[in-house]
Structure formats: C-alpha cells, structure tokens
C-alpha cells in the first residue's frame with residue numbers, strides 16, 4: 357500500500373476537523389481502514405499510528421498499534437472508525453512523540469494515562485476498549501489529528517535534535 361503522507365504544520369488538510377463516517381459510508385471506508393492498518397504494519401513506513409487526514413482523507417478513521425511499551429513485540433494493529441475518547445484518568449504522563457507528518461521533530465507531550473475509547477471496527481462492529489501507556493498515547497495522538505491538532509501544538513519540552521548523520 358502506497359500513500360502520500362501529508363506533511364507540514366500549516367498543511368490545510370492536517371488542520372481541518374475531519375468528518376464522521378456516516379452509516380451509509382461505512383462499507384466504503386472499511387477498505388481504506390484496512391489499507392491504513394497494512395501501511396502501519398509495514399516497518400518500512402516507520403509509524404505506529406496513522407490518521408486519515410495524513411493521507412489526504414478528511415474522515416474520522418485511524419490505524420493504531422496497541423503497544424504496551426516501546427519493547428512490546430506482541431501487539432495488534434487495528435483500525436478505529438469514528439473513535440471517541442469517552443473516558444480518561446485525570447492523571448497524565450509525559451513522553452516523547454514524533455509524527456510522520458512532521459518529519460524530524462520530536463518533543464515531550466502530556467497525555468492521559470488511561471483512556472476508554474469507543475469506535476467502530478473494520479467489520480462494522482461497535483467496540484470500546486480501555487487502554488493505558490503507549491497505546492493510550494498513540495490513540496490520543498491520532499484522535500488529535502482528526503481534530504486538526506498536531507503533537508507540536510502540545511509539546512512541553514522539545515528534544516534536542518542531534519545531527520542525523
């Protein structure tokens with residue numbers, strides 16, 4: 357699967373609030389959702405999550421790798437259609453993030469420690485899931501994309517970028 361990744365902090369499509377997938381559109385978008393999962397699973401693409409606006413589609417669809425932590429090797433990558441964070445802890449955790457749409461930048465961002473997310477899966481079933489740690493962070497980062505928010509808007513502390521050579 358080849359997607360053209362939208363980049364840039366002032367890119368219009370990245371800054372637009374995406375629309376819900378309507379029930380009439382669900383079938384049409386499940387294929388795209390599965391393609392997004394395939395894209396993320398390909399290590400060459402180097403991501404742990406993807407939101408539809410990043411591939412130029414202004415719809416509320418994300419693909420996320422449900423990693424417990426950076427060393428997790430047994431994780432699932434799933435699609436979420438119309439994801440909604442319906443509950444979360446007040447407690448936050450600060451950790452480093454980057455983004456396929458903002459290449460070369462990394463910084464520390466506060467995210468809720470635990471969340472409950474509701475969504476429709478790619479078999480068109482409504483689901484909800486409790487997530488913590490890195491998986492919760494990834495979902496919050498991707499849901500932000502659907503609202504036109506980039507992690508760079510939330511950075512508390514920028515990582516000193518060392519020479520990439």
Ligand code: ZN
Pocket residue numbers: 454455456457497501
């Ligand atoms: Zn991102």
